Amino acid sequence: MNIINSLTQSISRALKELYAIEQAPDGIVLQDTRREFSGDYTLVVFPYVKQARKSPEAVAAEIGAYVQSNLDLVSGYNVIKGFLNFEVADSYWLQFVAGGAADTSFGLKSTDPEAAPVVVEYSSPNTNKPLHLGHIRNNLLGWSVSQLLAAAGANVKKVNLVNDRGIHICKSMLAWLRYGNGETPESTGIKGDHLVGKYYVEFDKHYKAEVKQLMESGVEEEQAKKDAPLMVEAQQMLKHWEDGDPEVRALWERMNGWVYAGFDETYRRLGVGFDKVYYESNTYLLGKELVQKGLDMGVLFRKDDGSVWCDLTADGLDQKLLLRRDGTSVYMTQDLGTALLRHNDFGAERLIYVVGNEQDYHFKVLKLILGKLGFSWADKVYHLSYGMVELPNGKMKSREGTVVDADDLIDEMEQTAAEMSREHGKNDELSADEQQHLYHILALGALKYFILKVDPTKNMLFNPAESIDFNGNTGPFIQYTHARIRSIVRKAEEGRATLDFSKISLNDKERAVVKILHALPATIQAAAEAYSPAMVANYAYDLAKAYNSFYQDTPILREEDAVTKEFRVALCQFVANALKNTMNILGIEVPERM
RNA sequence: GGCUCCUUAGCUCAACUGAAUAGAGCAUCUGACUACGGAUCAGAAGGUUGCAGGUUUGAAUCCUGCAGGAGUCACCA
Numbered sequence A: 001m002n003i004i005n006s007l008t009q010s011i012s013r014a015l016k017e018l019y020a021i022e023q024a025p026d027g028i029v030l031q032d033t034r035r036e037f038s039g040d041y042t043l044v045v046f047p048y049v050k051q052a053r054k055s056p057e058a059v060a061a062e063i064g065a066y067v068q069s070n071l072d073l074v075s076g077y078n079v080i081k082g083f084l085n086f087e088v089a090d091s092y093w094l095q096f097v098a099g100g101a102a103d104t105s106f107g108l109k110s111t112d113p114e115a116a117p118v119v120v121e122y123s124s125p126n127t128n129k130p131l132h133l134g135h136i137r138n139n140l141l142g143w144s145v146s147q148l149l150a151a152a153g154a155n156v157k158k159v160n161l162v163n164d165r166g167i168h169i170c171k172s173m174l175a176w177l178r179y180g181n182g183e184t185p186e187s188t189g190i191k192g193d194h195l196v197g198k199y200y201v202e203f204d205k206h207y208k209a210e211v212k213q214l215m216e217s218g219v220e221e222e223q224a225k226k227d228a229p230l231m232v233e234a235q236q237m238l239k240h241w242e243d244g245d246p247e248v249r250a251l252w253e254r255m256n257g258w259v260y261a262g263f264d265e266t267y268r269r270l271g272v273g274f275d276k277v278y279y280e281s282n283t284y285l286l287g288k289e290l291v292q293k294g295l296d297m298g299v300l301f302r303k304d305d306g307s308v309w310c311d312l313t314a315d316g317l318d319q320k321l322l323l324r325r326d327g328t329s330v331y332m333t334q335d336l337g338t339a340l341l342r343h344n345d346f347g348a349e350r351l352i353y354v355v356g357n358e359q360d361y362h363f364k365v366l367k368l369i370l371g372k373l374g375f376s377w378a379d380k381v382y383h384l385s386y387g388m389v390e391l392p393n394g395k396m397k398s399r400e401g402t403v404v405d406a407d408d409l410i411d412e413m414e415q416t417a418a419e420m421s422r423e424h425g426k427n428d429e430l431s432a433d434e435q436q437h438l439y440h441i442l443a444l445g446a447l448k449y450f451i452l453k454v455d456p457t458k459n460m461l462f463n464p465a466e467s468i469d470f471n472g473n474t475g476p477f478i479q480y481t482h483a484r485i486r487s488i489v490r491k492a493e494e495g496r497a498t499l500d501f502s503k504i505s506l507n508d509k510e511r512a513v514v515k516i517l518h519a520l521p522a523t524i525q526a527a528a529e530a531y532s533p534a535m536v537a538n539y540a541y542d543l544a545k546a547y548n549s550f551y552q553d554t555p556i557l558r559e560e561d562a563v564t565k566e567f568r569v570a571l572c573q574f575v576a577n578a579l580k581n582t583m584n585i586l587g588i589e590v591p592e593r594m
Numbered sequence B: 001g002g003c004u005c006c007u008u009a010g011c012u013c014a015a016c017u018g019a020a021u022a023g024a025g026c027a028u029c030u031g032a033c034u035a036c037g038g039a040u041c042a043g044a045a046g047g048u049u050g051c052a053g054g055u056u057u058g059a060a061u062c063c064u065g066c067a068g069g070a071g072u073c074a075c076c077a
Helices: A003-019 A046-052 A056-070 A090-100 A133-151 A167-179 A192-216 A221-227 A229-243 A246-270 A288-297 A331-346 A357-372 A376-380 A406-424 A432-452 A475-492 A508-518 A520-529 A533-553 A562-585
Strands: A030-032 A041-044 A074-080 A083-088 A118-121 A156-162 A276-279 A300-302 A308-311 A319-323 A350-356 A381-386
Touching (some): A003 A030, A003 A046, A003 A056, A056 A074, A090 A562, A118 A331, A133 A156, A133 A246, A133 A432, A133 A533, A133 A562, A167 A192, A167 A229, A167 A246, A246 A406, A246 A432, A276 A331, A288 A319, A288 A331, A319 A357, A331 A350, A331 A357, A350 A376, A376 A381, A406 A432, A475 A533, A475 A562, A508 A520, A508 A533, A508 A562, A520 A533, A520 A562
Parallel strands (some): A118 A156, A156 A276
Antiparallel strands (some): A030 A041, A041 A083, A074 A083, A300 A308, A308 A319
């Protein structure tokens, strides 16, 4: 049994027997004893002193004595003010290592494929331009949270909702017709999504010129923006698209096809994927029936001009439009529809949307309206709201050319990784292909770790010039630690035997590593509850750091005592497995050598 | 302007639901290569946790006010 559960149960009994305090074991919080004090786990007794009617020192001493006499695994305790520090017997740690070292899935729960799934939507790109740094955070988070929830036992389904229709795509299409000269990804060698993005920019350029011209001839800015011939034509094209005009549809399919090929390539390089892909062109009409239902139920109302609204003023919000006066739907209408579709498709236990915090308001409203429409599962909708990625000079702005392109960034990372590897690496015997693969996983390890180690809810700063490092608290640091361990374990592989570790005594560095390993399952559980890959990333770093410190001044293969040596090799193996599993949750591969 | 979120070392980030002297990395300085892999390790220096109050035995964490920043408040998505 887990020592922490044993402790909290024993403490719970102690509180009851000594002071008649009813405190369930779950409610008792143990924290890791701070380094400067001796002990492994600490109970803060202040919350109980009032009821116990004794001094903090007395309460701590009495609980300590009770627990030690009732739990063999507690080898001692000490009291400092109101802090009761428990010492756990080495025998417990040794048994833990003996049992877990060879468990390649340590810390990971198995999933029941029959369980109601947790559906995670992420990525959800527009098809008019390539992916950039903001999308990278979204994709890495979406993938990692999916891995994390799966590691905590959830049956995860990853979905993508591609925004493949709308005025923005028509802009690219129109510009391509006008100025494209029949260019294709094949004819130009330009990746499909970038080619389409190029024409989106091209549209904007010519459109701006038209607006400027109109304004110079005396038209108001707002009117000019509506009247510019290119905009009028794009609107017409959208209408033709909605009417199913074969020519427009054919062009749309062709250009979207280029974009999908480009996206697939970027997804592949990022190492992310989906169980199901939805297309907005199939779902954008959904939701209208829901609006009708809402009208019938009386939770929505129609204004004189025919538009339909939901009144949320009672919830402290405004009125929200759900159907335009021409009867067409808006974003919210579609999202109501797709939520229902997804709920029906999966019978989901939870519907998670990985979407930036700029849409906090949207999701608040979405949940409210779903509730008003009578869907009991409205509270299963969870908006995983993440912070913006900022650049040193503020937000990314395509007009100012400050957008960090996803493909460019990966390219640069791979180049840097290659340079670093040639400088430091021990991979001369690798083939050219293997080296390329290594550079790739190091590059992505650095990038992914850099982004995922930050609390998802917080905005983060990304400095392209100097942000990504390969030393210190980085992905490659952890990858390096893994490679180094694997090197040791490979060398130790001959003549390994299962020996009885029970006579060993642990040194401080060993104990520190074992305690961190011991905390892995609880860490994954807590991280999953918080939807925070950052907690996993920080864990992996703590473990690697503690291991490196242990490694530095403790002989392993050089150790002469066979049992101690075998124990240390087992500990190495254990750490390697834990690093591999935690990095895998982050979507990061760990190499055998680097 | 209304609402929401944020502000921790020079910089980038930690600190689980309030707990002991607020921790890492980068940058700076000093040590460790006769190596189980130095992409490492050991150490130094660096803080009035934006400011002012309050609650509490105890506050970076909870409450109020203020300052600064971000987001949002579309018949865009």
